Amino acid sequence: MSAALLAPDSEEEVARAVAAAAAAGEPLAIEGNGTKRALLRPVQAARTLSTRNLRGITLYRPQELILSARAGTPLPEIEAALAEHGQHLIAEPPDTRALFGAELPATLGGVVAANLSGPRRIAWGAMRDHVLGVRFVNGAGEVIRSGGRVLKNVTGLDLCKLLTGSYGTLGVLTEITLKVLPAPEATGSVALRVPDLATGVRALAAGLGSPFGPTGAALLPEGAPAFGLEGTTALLRIEDFAPSVAYRLDRLRALLAPLGAPRLLDAETSRALWRLVREASLLGAAAGEAIWRVSVPPTAGPAVAAALRGAFAARLLLDWGGGLVWVAGPATEAAHAAVTAAARAGGGVWTLFRAPEPLRAAVAVLPGEPPPLAAIAARVKAALDPKGVLNPGRMRAGA
Amino acid sequence: MIALPPPKPEILARRDAIVAALRAIVPGEGVISAPLELKPYETDGLTAYRQPPLAVVLPTSTEQVAAVMRYCHANGIRVVPRGAGTSLSGGALPLADAVVIGLMRMNRILEVDYDNRLAVVEAGVTNLGITAAVAERGFFYAPDPSSQLACMIGGNVMMNSGGAHCLKYGVTANNLLGVKFVTVEGEVVEIGGRHLDAAGYDWLGLITGSEGQLGIVTEVTVRILPSPEGARAMLAAFRSIEVAGAAVAAIIGSGIIPVALEFMDRPCIHACEAFAHAGYPLDAEAMLIIEVEGSEAEQDMLLGRIREICGRFDPISLRVAQTAEESAAIWKGRKGAFGAVGRISPDYLCMDGTIPTSELPRVLGRIAEMSRAYGLQVANVFHAGDGNLHPLILFDANDPESTRKAEAFGADILRLCVEVGGCLTGEHGVGVEKRDLMGVQFLPHELAQQRRIKGAFDPDWLLNPSKVFPLEGEGAAPALTARAA
Numbered sequence: 001m002s003a004a005l006l007a008p009d010s011e012e013e014v015a016r017a018v019a020a021a022a023a024a025g026e027p028l029a030i031e032g033n034g035t036k037r038a039l040l041r042p043v044q045a046a047r048t049l050s051t052r053n054l055r056g057i058t059l060y061r062p063q064e065l066i067l068s069a070r071a072g073t074p075l076p077e078i079e080a081a082l083a084e085h086g087q088h089l090i091a092e093p094p095d096t097r098a099l100f101g102a103e104l105p106a107t108l109g110g111v112v113a114a115n116l117s118g119p120r121r122i123a124w125g126a127m128r129d130h131v132l133g134v135r136f137v138n139g140a141g142e143v144i145r146s147g148g149r150v151l152k153n154v155t156g157l158d159l160c161k162l163l164t165g166s167y168g169t170l171g172v173l174t175e176i177t178l179k180v181l182p183a184p185e186a187t188g189s190v191a192l193r194v195p196d197l198a199t200g201v202r203a204l205a206a207g208l209g210s211p212f213g214p215t216g217a218a219l220l221p222e223g224a225p226a227f228g229l230e231g232t233t234a235l236l237r238i239e240d241f242a243p244s245v246a247y248r249l250d251r252l253r254a255l256l257a258p259l260g261a262p263r264l265l266d267a268e269t270s271r272a273l274w275r276l277v278r279e280a281s282l283l284g285a286a287a288g289e290a291i292w293r294v295s296v297p298p299t300a301g302p303a304v305a306a307a308l309r310g311a312f313a314a315r316l317l318l319d320w321g322g323g324l325v326w327v328a329g330p331a332t333e334a335a336h337a338a339v340t341a342a343a344r345a346g347g348g349v350w351t352l353f354r355a356p357e358p359l360r361a362a363v364a365v366l367p368g369e370p371p372p373l374a375a376i377a378a379r380v381k382a383a384l385d386p387k388g389v390l391n392p393g394r395m396r397a398g399a
Numbered sequence: 400m401i402a403l404p405p406p407k408p409e410i411l412a413r414r415d416a417i418v419a420a421l422r423a424i425v426p427g428e429g430v431i432s433a434p435l436e437l438k439p440y441e442t443d444g445l446t447a448y449r450q451p452p453l454a455v456v457l458p459t460s461t462e463q464v465a466a467v468m469r470y471c472h473a474n475g476i477r478v479v480p481r482g483a484g485t486s487l488s489g490g491a492l493p494l495a496d497a498v499v500i501g502l503m504r505m506n507r508i509l510e511v512d513y514d515n516r517l518a519v520v521e522a523g524v525t526n527l528g529i530t531a532a533v534a535e536r537g538f539f540y541a542p543d544p545s546s547q548l549a550c551m552i553g554g555n556v557m558m559n560s561g562g563a564h565c566l567k568y569g570v571t572a573n574n575l576l577g578v579k580f581v582t583v584e585g586e587v588v589e590i591g592g593r594h595l596d597a598a599g600y601d602w603l604g605l606i607t608g609s610e611g612q613l614g615i616v617t618e619v620t621v622r623i624l625p626s627p628e629g630a631r632a633m634l635a636a637f638r639s640i641e642v643a644g645a646a647v648a649a650i651i652g653s654g655i656i657p658v659a660l661e662f663m664d665r666p667c668i669h670a671c672e673a674f675a676h677a678g679y680p681l682d683a684e685a686m687l688i689i690e691v692e693g694s695e696a697e698q699d700m701l702l703g704r705i706r707e708i709c710g711r712f713d714p715i716s717l718r719v720a721q722t723a724e725e726s727a728a729i730w731k732g733r734k735g736a737f738g739a740v741g742r743i744s745p746d747y748l749c750m751d752g753t754i755p756t757s758e759l760p761r762v763l764g765r766i767a768e769m770s771r772a773y774g775l776q777v778a779n780v781f782h783a784g785d786g787n788l789h790p791l792i793l794f795d796a797n798d799p800e801s802t803r804k805a806e807a808f809g810a811d812i813l814r815l816c817v818e819v820g821g822c823l824t825g826e827h828g829v830g831v832e833k834r835d836l837m838g839v840q841f842l843p844h845e846l847a848q849q850r851r852i853k854g855a856f857d858p859d860w861l862l863n864p865s866k867v868f869p870l871e872g873e874g875a876a877p878a879l880t881a882r883a884a
Binding site: 208 | 512513514515516517537538558559561565566569570572573582584586588589590592593594595596597598599600601602603604605607608609612625626627628648649651652653654655656693694696697700701753754755756757782784785786787820821822823824825826827828829833837840841842844845846848849851852853854855856858867
């Protein structure tokens with residue numbers, strides 16, 4: 001990785017650093033705490049610009065459901081501040097420390113730049129759905145604001161969504177305002193052993209198509225023996241006020257009864273198990289193995305899984321009703337080709353989420369774009385970063 | 400009045416040739432050019448502005464839209480996309496030298512996929528038409544703008560429409576999976592799909608709410624949701640705006656997110672009551688309509704908790720609906736609010752700023768002062784949970800002075816919204832109406848940044864010109880150069 005680290009402690013200094021890099025035509029690798037360096041492609045840059053010293057919550061109004069923080073604020077600090085007021089991050093972004101072997105926690109800016117969402121995405125939306133406002137430094141060193149600090153805002157082009165998930169290639173996020181929500185009073189889950197993944201997805205679809213509002217719908221191909229769940233297991237979570245949780249779990253259990261023998265998991269078990277789903281640790285990826293995230297329509301999940309099991313010794317975890325397939329396997333181009341083929345066949349997309357550098361440098365870590373869109377993408381990149389100094393090549397080679 | 404750019408004389412001069420070329424692409428009744436037939440297209444929901452277009456073309460397929468775009472692009476002709484024409488910000492206002500591409504004939508529901516909880520529909524399907532198509536299986540499409548009977552999903556995508564229930568379900572952007580997108584060059588691109596989240600830039604998020612500045616959406620893949628078991632409303636009336644605002648904060652602070660939380664002030668309560676006879680308390684300064692969802696028992700639990708919270712704020716009246724009929728009666732006045740105001744005034748302007756909810760008492764106090772200063776009445780309805788304010792300014796469009804004052808009053812309200820930390824528009828869009836106020840919310844270099852992104856999609860600025868961006872910035876923004884370090 002890059003030798004020199006710039007870690008300014010003000011937005012103004014970030015702007016100066018980027019302007020200087022643009023003037024010199026010297027690319028910068030952009031990061032927060034650098035926990036996701038093994039995600040996507042390696043950046044060839046002599047210097048790294050980190051937002052890790054832009055720290056702190058700048059505005060928190062629990063009764064207005066908004067929180068603003070500087071981009072380098074560690075996620076646990078934000079989660080703790082929210083918990084004090086009985087609130088939480090809606091999209092439940094995963095703590096990826098274990099997957100990436102990182103010691104430092106992820107920063108808010110990093111999670112937003114990667115648009116990382118956890119199990120609750122299926123019910124309440126992704127990170128990108130809750131980014132209400134951003135401040136960022138564009139590739140010319142200008143500070144740009146988009147959105148704001150209110151829940152509803154359609155004033156001008158939505159650069160919040162453009163910047164979210166752009167992995168630092170269009171701007172350096174310096175401050176972010178999020179919508180937050182009250183954390184549920186209670187939680188619990190229903191677990192159902194299923195004979196195969198297709199039945200599992202049907203069970204999840206029954207729950208997701210019911211009025212009972214599951215906020216998690218995962219499929220554990222190997223179960224979770226530590227929790228007494230043997231064999232392929234479908235898992236539906238309810239989060240709500242206590243009487244609603246009891247009622248809705250009961251109704252889900254009745255709904256799933258024709259498919260087997262559903263079991264109720266209490267709040268403590270449910271929380272522990274969903275943490276493992278959220279962090280994808282149930283995937284059991286070995287060090288040195290690659291990890292992919294494939295997003296397809298939920299009913300395509302089982303076919304993606306079958307194709308990958310046929311191609312290599314794939315270990316799998318399905319979330320989002322079956323539509324998010326976490327895959328662990330050998331870090332080879334052949335395995336990557338199998339993943340991309342399966343994602344395409346399933347009508348979806350892939351992200352090479354973790355891999356040793358040679359593989360990440362050699363393959364398309366994200367799907368390509370059709371030519372008209374690729375041309376627009378190049379012009380949008382130039383509109384924000386005319387000298388191409390921000391994280392060049394992070395998402396796609398030569399872009 | 401807001402200025403429109405001068406028409407290009409060379410385009411006006413070629414009108415007959417352009418119409419003939421469009422007829423070759425969309426045969427039959429699909430091209431409108433007779434002055435009388437253009438009349439219905441000369442305005443949208445912002446009726447103060449009228450301008451007949453050069454021609455209207457009504458394609459029936461994405462291929463036809465693409466061919467029209469290719470032709471217009473090759474010939475330097477401006478294009479104004481249009482759905483049902485319900486925009487309250489003038490988003491579909493034509494220009495004299497522009498071709499209106501109306502999507503109302505593209506009104507087929509192409510597919511409903513219950514297993515993946517999505518529907519694929521053409522852009523001209525109405526918002527309510529989607530729900531109607533999936534209701535028998537117990538599903539619905541969540542965003543519910545007031546115009547949902549008429550407005551079309553393509554327009555909803557372009558304006559990122561909201562509605563009364565978006566506190567829980569989000570706005571259009573939160574309920575989409577993909578679109579079929581026609582670029583200004585007439586290329587057809589699939590954006591998103593049937594899966595969640597982009598791998599790469601979030602084009603879907605950027606296009607949603609782009610007000611026709613980036614391209615034309617011809618097909619939309621929406622998420623559909625299972626309907627709740629039931630829903631019921633309650634009404635709570637208070638002695639002051641401050642107290643009602645405090646009650647809203649206390650409800651949210653208790654951890655309850657009602658599916659809707661609507662606020663009406665005294666003039667609005669009176670107008671609605673006179674119109675709908677919904678039994679609203681006429682001695683109240685502010686009234687809330689609060690709706691919750693779930694089983695009967697869950698509704699009872701939530702309404703009980705909310706009733707208890709409101710009880711702490713010395714309410715004038717609390718009315719909890721016991722049945723769906725009683726609930727409908729509570730909603731009746733609110734749903735007819737715009738019509739009710741229309742009965743007491745020849746015309747009204749509906750504003751759409753958003754404010755931090757804690758600023759509500761201050762903002763409504765200032766609006767009342769402005770109302771006295773301008774000598775124009777105002778009635779306020781407000782999505783209280785998310786801070787989206789809808790002041791209705793009453794005026795007489797036949798009186799130029801009244802019109803001028805109403806527009807100035809509206810602009811002052813929007814400046815106030817920005818001043819207290821809010822924004823110019825929560826769900827109606829900038830359109831032509833708020834275009835010249837963009838400089839209140841954004842700095843010049845921020846607007847230039849947005850214009851450069853618009854230019855990346857539409858280098859010749861042919862798409863829906865004279866909207867969103869102040870006219871002096873029309874056309875390519877200056878190239879971005881590194882600022883002095």
